[in-house]
Amino acid sequence: xxxxxxxxxxxxxxxxxxxxxxxxxxxxxxxxxxxxxxxxxxxxxxxxxxxxxxxxxxxxxxxxxxxxxxxxxxxxxxxxxxxxxxxxxxxxxxxxxxxxxxxxxxxxxxxxxxxxxxxxxxxxxxxxxxxxxxxxxxxxxxxxxxxxxxxxxxxxxxxxxxxxxxxxxxxxxxxxxxxxxxxxxxxxxxxxxxxxxxxxxxx
Numbered sequence: 001x002x003x004x005x006x007x008x009x010x011x012x013x014x015x016x017x018x019x020x021x022x023x024x025x026x027x028x029x030x031x032x033x034x035x036x037x038x039x040x041x042x043x044x045x046x047x048x049x050x051x052x053x054x055x056x057x058x059x060x061x062x063x064x065x066x067x068x069x070x071x072x073x074x075x076x077x078x079x080x081x082x083x084x085x086x087x088x089x090x091x092x093x094x095x096x097x098x099x100x101x102x103x104x105x106x107x108x109x110x111x112x113x114x115x116x117x118x119x120x121x122x123x124x125x126x127x128x129x130x131x132x133x134x135x136x137x138x139x140x141x142x143x144x145x146x147x148x149x150x151x152x153x154x155x156x157x158x159x160x161x162x163x164x165x166x167x168x169x170x171x172x173x174x175x176x177x178x179x180x181x182x183x184x185x186x187x188x189x190x191x192x193x194x195x196x197x198x199x200x201x202x203x
Contacts, residue, residue: 002142004043007182015175026095034167040176042165043183045097053170056163060188064098064158065150067091067129067138072149074135079154082109089134090116091125098137098158105156 001022012018023030023039031049033039047054066085068074074084082105090113092099103113117134119125125136126144137158138144152158164183166172172180 003188007179007186010182011175011179014178018175024095027097030165034165037170040166040172041180043162044165045160045162047165053168055166055168057166057184059162059164059183059186062160062162063140064137064160065140065152066158067126067136067144068149068151069129069132070147070149072132072135074151075149080151081154082106082156083111085114085135085153086111088114090114091119091128091134091136092116093122093125093137094118094120096137097160102137102153102156 008020012020023033025033027044027047028049030039030042030044031047031051031054034042034047034054035051043059047056066074066080074080074088077084086106090099090102099116106113117128119128119136122138122142125138126148128134129136129148130145138150140150144150164180166180
C-alpha cells in the first residue's frame with residue numbers, strides 16, 4: 001500500500017465522489033473476483049491463473065530480506081544458509097508467496113520447514129521480531145527500525161514480481177482507467193524498486 005497510496009491520492013483528488021474498495025486476499029480469490037467483475041483491477045504477485053482474458057503488465061520487482069533482531073545469533077554468521085533456519089520460528093504475512101517458496105526450498109534440501117506464525121499487519125511483524133519471537137520476511141523498500149537488520153539467505157532469491165492485472169474487453173470506470181495509466185507511466189526505479197520494462201505485457 002505504501003507504493004499505491006500516492007496514486008490513490010491523485011485519483012481521489014481527480015474524482016472527489018469516488019468510493020475506493022480495497023480487497024486483500026490470496027491469488028486465487030483475487031483471480032475469481034476479477035473474473036466475476038467484483039474487482040476492476042488488481043496489483044498483485046502472479047495470480048497463477050492462465051485465464052486468457054487476463055492482461056498482466058509488469059510494474060516492478062519487490063525485493064525482500066530476512067528481518068532479524070540486531071542481537072540475533074544469525075547476524076554473527078558470515079552468511080545465512082537455509083539450514084541455519086531449521087530451528088527458527090518464521091513470521092510471515094498472509095498470502096505471502098515467498099513463504100511458500102521458502103518452505104519448498106527447505107524440502108528440496110531434505111529439511112523440515114520451520115514453524116511459522118501468520119501476522120496480518122507488517123507493523124506487527126516488526127514488533128514480534130523486535131521481541132525475539134522469530135524472524136520475518138520483510139520488504140527492503142520499507143524502513144524496519146534501528147534495532148532490526150536485514151539478512152539474505154544464500155542461494156535463495158527473495159524477489160516478487162508485482163504486476164497490474166486488468167481484463168481484456170471489459171469496460172473500466174474513468175477512475176480505474178486513470179489509475180491504470182498512472183501505474184503504467186510511473187517510474188518505479190525512483191521508488192527504489194529494481195528497474196524492469198514497466199508496462200510490458202506478460203502475454
